[in-house]
Amino acid sequence: MNLTLDAGAEKIIETLEEKGYKAYAVGGCVRDLLLGKIPDDYDVATSAFPEEVIAVFGRENVATTGLKHGTVTVILKGKPFEVTTFRSESGYSDHRRPDSVKFVGSLAEDLKRRDFTVNAVAYNGKEGLIDLYGGLSDLENGVIRAVGDPYERFSEDALRILRAARFSAALGFKVEEKTARAAEELAKDLEKVSEERIFAELTKLLAGKNATETLLKFHGVIFAAIPELGPCYKFLQRSKWHRYDVYEHTARAVGYVKGGAVEKWTMLLHDIGKPDCFSVKDGEGHFYGHNLRSAEIAKAVLKRLKAPKAFSEKVVTLVSVHDKPIRFTSAAVKREMSAIGKDLFSSLLEVKRADNLAQGTPLALSETGNADKL
Structure with a gap:
């Protein structure tokens, strides 16, 4: 399968590969390309450490936006691209952020930590599509499914509960049964998520083509985010x-x-x-x-x-x-x-x-x- 990447993202991947590192476009940009959409932005995952990325592209072309989490922003022709070292995460005591981040040498380990199968996909021109969790199949079948155990994924970052509903509204996809059940059962954990993040996700959800169906299906999630709507139900x-x-x-x-x-x-x-x-x-x-x-x-x-x-x-x-x-x-x-x-x-x-x-x-x-x- 051949995908046409943005020229800047392709340049970053090729440059890192020339220096001996692994590099891939990952996540939502690959998902959108598979859906025939033009991505709003690109994320690149790489085996290179942040300081190595800086050395490759020059400090004047790199913003150190998230060094603690292995992320820098490479700026090519005025356009930003987030480049993140392959990593694993552990401990989510606040249900929002990992307590610790460990850099790893494996793309497979990096994809394992992602939220949904449709986002756990990677691509580069040499290896093609890397799809370890059935993301392409779920895209073709219109399914939002957590990577691995949904209870674990939602416990790691409670915002993912609302993101499941948002993707369902935006893409018109059905949320897989176990994933939907976990979202409803853990919806109370949204109280641990920052208000700004909830507002942003709800705004995207409301703009979705299937907003009505999602609001009805995931009313428990919506009421966890806005309890004042609860008395309106039935x-x-x-x-x-x-x-x-x-x-x-x-x-x-x-x-x-x-x-x-x-x-x-x-x-x-x-x-x-x-x-x-x-x-x-x-x-x-x-x-x-x-x-x-x-x-x-x-x-x-x-x-x-x-x-x-x-x-x-x-x-x-x-x-x-x-x-x-x-x-x-x-x-x-x-x-x-x-x-x-x-x-x-x-x-x-x-x-x-x-x-x-x-x-x-x-x-x-x-x-x-x-x-x-x-």
Whole structure:
């Protein structure tokens, strides 16, 4: 099998080989090439120690970004490439980082420590694809499977639990049964992961083409990351406007909404306050004031996850007005645009459209054209 590597990555591999070292493109870049995608970046694994990599490429072309873990960044024509010495890891007392890293001479030992089979692949022009754990087969069959024992892999780095869900959402792959079970059972360990890493993974998950299915399938993992969503699960709305419970409506709304991270996070959090606002009148469920309660919770969630301030403000604003009626008059539209800004108003219309679609009833669907009219 021949893969076309980025010219810079190929140059690094060939140069290291000329000096007598082993070197391969590894991980996500190889996975993406096998899927016919252009990788965003390249990682190279090598038998050379960091100081040897520096000697080969010159100190002026190498940034010592992660010497403790055997990683340096080689910069060729302004483009960075992470180059890491083959290594094994042991001891994960904080469920986030290895207590110790040992440099090894074997690519096989290096691949053994990786998270999923689809990422435990390597390639160079001389040896072709190195696939010791069935990564190619899992790619072809659309499967996310842990390398070795998933309980061990997730105990090493709890973020891998969320990464399994994220890859499932992004690639549209099924998570292998034992891997999925381990993720659900160990989801509580996400509390040991930094908030910034959780926010980053969730943002990628929400952008995935299979985000709705993943949010529903891995609700336990999602609730471990955002406990405030838990009460929404199977919370019946008892409304002629809503076909689904609060959480399923939320998951579907994430899938329907078009746009970027602001719109996706808005839909994830737009009804998070509904369980706190539930009341029944004449047999019909109501959630008076849920938009403001949801905005309050959304603000707290995003602050805890250390989301950028400007980003959080946009999401909280959209959540707070997502169900506000807008009259079909020029004056009303101008008033709303003035209140939240032209760009955010466009986002609000998209949020309203997705919200209506995700309600799943003829009554709600009849309202979806209103955003287009506005």
